[in-house]
Amino acid sequence: MRSAACLLSVCLLVTFLFAGCEGQLTDAAAPQPITFIPEAPANLAASIPQPSHNPLTAEGIALGRMLFYDTGLSANGQVSCASCHQQDKAFSDGQALTQLGVSGKALLRHAPSLANLAWMEGLFWDGGVKNLESVSFGPLTHPDEMGQDLNKLLLYLKQHPVYPAQFRSAFNTDSITTPLVFRALAQFQRTLISADSRYDRYMRQESGGELTSLELKGMALFRANCGSCHATDFFTDNQYHNNGLGSSFSEEHEQLAFGRGRITHASQDIGKYKTPTLRNITLTAPYMHDGRFNTLQEVLAHYTSGVKPSPSLATQLQQGEKLGIALTQEEQQKIIAFMHTLTDEHFTSNPALVNPWPR
Numbered sequence: 001m002r003s004a005a006c007l008l009s010v011c012l013l014v015t016f017l018f019a020g021c022e023g024q025l026t027d028a029a030a031p032q033p034i035t036f037i038p039e040a041p042a043n044l045a046a047s048i049p050q051p052s053h054n055p056l057t058a059e060g061i062a063l064g065r066m067l068f069y070d071t072g073l074s075a076n077g078q079v080s081c082a083s084c085h086q087q088d089k090a091f092s093d094g095q096a097l098t099q100l101g102v103s104g105k106a107l108l109r110h111a112p113s114l115a116n117l118a119w120m121e122g123l124f125w126d127g128g129v130k131n132l133e134s135v136s137f138g139p140l141t142h143p144d145e146m147g148q149d150l151n152k153l154l155l156y157l158k159q160h161p162v163y164p165a166q167f168r169s170a171f172n173t174d175s176i177t178t179p180l181v182f183r184a185l186a187q188f189q190r191t192l193i194s195a196d197s198r199y200d201r202y203m204r205q206e207s208g209g210e211l212t213s214l215e216l217k218g219m220a221l222f223r224a225n226c227g228s229c230h231a232t233d234f235f236t237d238n239q240y241h242n243n244g245l246g247s248s249f250s251e252e253h254e255q256l257a258f259g260r261g262r263i264t265h266a267s268q269d270i271g272k273y274k275t276p277t278l279r280n281i282t283l284t285a286p287y288m289h290d291g292r293f294n295t296l297q298e299v300l301a302h303y304t305s306g307v308k309p310s311p312s313l314a315t316q317l318q319q320g321e322k323l324g325i326a327l328t329q330e331e332q333q334k335i336i337a338f339m340h341t342l343t344d345e346h347f348t349s350n351p352a353l354v355n356p357w358p359r
């Protein structure tokens with residue numbers, strides 16, 4: 001059904017183009033333009049980091065948004081970045097190990113939420129990708145994600161009714177190349193900024209920022225017990241830790257289960273993963289790099305009584321007689337109540353981040 005609808009919109013697009021006068025796009029056919037560059041929220045940072053070779057421009061962001069939502073980029077015309085990174089789920093997909101790629105085969109890791117990526121120091125659960133300019137290559141070409149041949153991708157873009165003009169306005173060039181595709185996607189992803197939850201408003205002392213006494217108690221408990229890793233208003237320290245999910249780490253799939261250890265080849269990093277942000281955590285279940293927990297209750301049960309020993313286990317999780325973090329049921333509920341204040345409905349409905357293509 002989805003692909004039929006897409007096909008229809010492509011047909012409509014083409015019809016409108018040829019019906020329109022001299023390549024003038026009609027409003028109905030053109031992707032929605034956006035002419036904005038977001039600002040950094042005060043409690044996050046002073047500015048949005050951006051490399052000098054790829055500064056944010058309104059046109060580049062708009063192009064990246066078109067690419068992010070375009071299923072035409074995939075081998076079978078049915079999968080886009082947004083298939084696995086859905087706005088209403090804070091750009092995650094609700095599946096433990098997603099089967100939404102072109103092959104329908106399950107991936108080996110859970111699709112994370114995409115938020116505040118501009119400030120993230122390593123990408124992917126193991127930090128194996130260093131920057132947003134290089135993150136798109138994997139999903140575009142992986143046979144179980146978008147499965148695309150990059151030469152075919154370029155041909156598609158060059159023959160498209162809208163892209164050549166948009167590349168020209170974004171990058172001032174008539175030659176469409178893969179580095180430019182990656183740059184535009186990176187620009188759009190830098191605008192996936194989430195900092196308008198009730199918690200943020202509380203931190204900025206804005207209206208709508210009231211926290212209940214239960215939530216405030218939860219915040220204090222969270223900061224004391226979880227905040228060393230889920231640190232700052234990004235809720236990550238941008239570091240890698242072993243939070244006790246397993247005791248042994250399989251060598252299968254080129255040592256994928258080694259986590260950070262697969263990237264650094266250091267034995268002390270085996271079983272460590274990047275601390276994920278907890279922003280919008282109520283929207284991004286299931287949890288952990290393999291989506292093993294369905295609820296926040298299960299996550300808290302893990303930290304209090306499910307932590308497993310292994311050589312790289314985080315020292316924060318081996319303080320008492322028992323492994324893990326000692327928390328009563330009541331304390332766990334308070335922490336969960338606090339985590340509910342991190343949901344940012346402005347982010348999940350922000351019109352600047354929705355699918356720009358006519359449907």
Ligand code: HEC
Binds near residue numbers: 079082084135136185
């Ligand atoms: C078939 C599902 C699927 C598609 C399609 C897909 N992704 Fe992902 N994405 C994932 C999974 C799974 C991961 C986790 C990979 C890992 O950590 O090893 C991921 C990770 C990421 C990350 C890292 C986020 C972080 O917090 O480290 C970024 C950024 C990203 N994807 C962007 C994109 C872009 C851009 C596209 C389109 C070009 C795309 N994805 C298409 C499933 C998908």
Ligand code: HEC
Binds near residue numbers: 286289290
């Ligand atoms: C030692 C550092 C550390 C501490 C302390 C810690 N976490 Fe984590 N947390 C992590 C890491 C690393 C992951 C990802 C692990 C993985 O997937 O393999 C994670 C994952 C999570 C997730 C899943 C996020 C997602 O998107 O899947 C939640 C929820 C969570 N932690 C909540 C908490 C809470 C609540 C506490 C305190 C009771 C806490 N954490 C304490 C490091 C830590």
